[in-house]
Amino acid sequence: MSNTELAPAFFLAVVVILVTCRLVGWALRALGQPPVVGEMVAGVVLGPSVLGLIAPAAEAALFPQQLRPVLYVVGQIGLVVFMFQAGYEFRVDRLRAVARSATAISLAGVLAPLLLGIGLTVVADGLVDVFPDNVSLTVSALFVGVALSITAFPMLARIITERGLTGSRFGSIAMASGALDDAVAWVLLAGVLSIAGGSAGPFAVAIGGTLGLVLILTLLARGSNRVAALAGRVTAENLVLVLVIALFLAAWYTDVIGLYAVFGAFSLGVVFPRSEAVDQAVHTLRPVGAVLLPLFFTYSGLNTDFGLLFHTDLLLFTLACVLAAVAGKFGACWLAARLTGEEPAVAVRVGTLMNARGLMQLIAINVGLAAGIVTKELFSALVVVALVTTMMATPMLSFWDRRDRRRQRAGELTQVS
Numbered sequence: 001m002s003n004t005e006l007a008p009a010f011f012l013a014v015v016v017i018l019v020t021c022r023l024v025g026w027a028l029r030a031l032g033q034p035p036v037v038g039e040m041v042a043g044v045v046l047g048p049s050v051l052g053l054i055a056p057a058a059e060a061a062l063f064p065q066q067l068r069p070v071l072y073v074v075g076q077i078g079l080v081v082f083m084f085q086a087g088y089e090f091r092v093d094r095l096r097a098v099a100r101s102a103t104a105i106s107l108a109g110v111l112a113p114l115l116l117g118i119g120l121t122v123v124a125d126g127l128v129d130v131f132p133d134n135v136s137l138t139v140s141a142l143f144v145g146v147a148l149s150i151t152a153f154p155m156l157a158r159i160i161t162e163r164g165l166t167g168s169r170f171g172s173i174a175m176a177s178g179a180l181d182d183a184v185a186w187v188l189l190a191g192v193l194s195i196a197g198g199s200a201g202p203f204a205v206a207i208g209g210t211l212g213l214v215l216i217l218t219l220l221a222r223g224s225n226r227v228a229a230l231a232g233r234v235t236a237e238n239l240v241l242v243l244v245i246a247l248f249l250a251a252w253y254t255d256v257i258g259l260y261a262v263f264g265a266f267s268l269g270v271v272f273p274r275s276e277a278v279d280q281a282v283h284t285l286r287p288v289g290a291v292l293l294p295l296f297f298t299y300s301g302l303n304t305d306f307g308l309l310f311h312t313d314l315l316l317f318t319l320a321c322v323l324a325a326v327a328g329k330f331g332a333c334w335l336a337a338r339l340t341g342e343e344p345a346v347a348v349r350v351g352t353l354m355n356a357r358g359l360m361q362l363i364a365i366n367v368g369l370a371a372g373i374v375t376k377e378l379f380s381a382l383v384v385v386a387l388v389t390t391m392m393a394t395p396m397l398s399f400w401d402r403r404d405r406r407r408q409r410a411g412e413l414t415q416v417s
Helices: 003-029 035-045 056-062 065-089 092-124 137-149 153-162 169-197 201-222 224-231 236-256 261-271 276-301 312-339 344-354 358-371 376-416
Strands: none
Touching: 003 035, 003 056, 003 065, 003 276, 035 153, 035 276, 035 358, 035 376, 065 153, 065 236, 065 261, 065 276, 092 137, 092 169, 092 312, 092 344, 137 169, 137 312, 137 358, 137 376, 153 169, 153 261, 153 344, 153 358, 153 376, 169 201, 169 261, 169 344, 169 358, 201 224, 201 236, 201 261, 224 276, 236 261, 236 276, 276 358, 312 344, 312 376, 344 376, 358 376
């Protein structure tokens, strides 16, 4: 496919993706799901699981192989813009009040699903044909464990923002815990890739690069007042340009060190200077994320084929993965929150938010697929985990809200009587 053929194919694909995302989002809204879940499901609908099953020629024509890398790269732009905005809206001054709880919760949220995933893989090895033949059991077990330990940090941020929970205690704890959780999980993933490749290089780069990132962000945070003053002296157009350059540099750096672009984007957003001029520049970028982010979901959906799971052993393995994911993340984070003194209402909501895997797990398994340590069957099974745990989040939050309102009304009636 030539460049002149690729451009119109890309434009048509984007139209189909955006329309499908909107339609699926409307359909799922009746089930209490946020738009981002509709985008995830729409990505699967446009892949071999639905469109490829019903009209394989249409799927091949809409999303030829040459177009898929373009969808991936453009989708990354939407992803890093969204994560920068999430970081920019995140209030660091609230971290001190939740630091102890967030650290314990993130640690529990990594270790419990990691161990459960490793145990599940060891038990399933030889019973289920889901792991690559040329990959050691150690690598497969560690990868499944890391995949289950990841939290959908961008999804979590979007749910918190859309529901207006940014200023709540459990929202602040979940944001801080999710950021720490995923940073650790991505370092672990770099370690797994190092073991798979027989080299300690990627792991060492991830550790050293993370320390360098912390240093850079610390210097930027200390000079934030000067930078904010300079921002007020440049035109709005130039400020947007500077913002985009800084954002892409941060995304590039964290991609190179193995922590993935979203962490550079979010971290930059957290420490970026605040001012009225910067607020306007950030607001200008908002539509970019809204339009381009669905392209990444579609790219992941094109690699997902649920038809591969229509075997009893694979279905049972997928169910076991879902159960291990929920027990390891929701259960462990809830327990850690209670043990650190959080109220039951806060603990159960933190566990609910941390349980969502969504976008970040999709990213991790795409990395594993590209590295050759994930089969199509394992990829599809873990996509089911991402979808189920993410779709649980909003209805469960609504359930906890309704339950608390009922208890409050019951308490008020008891006091009156």
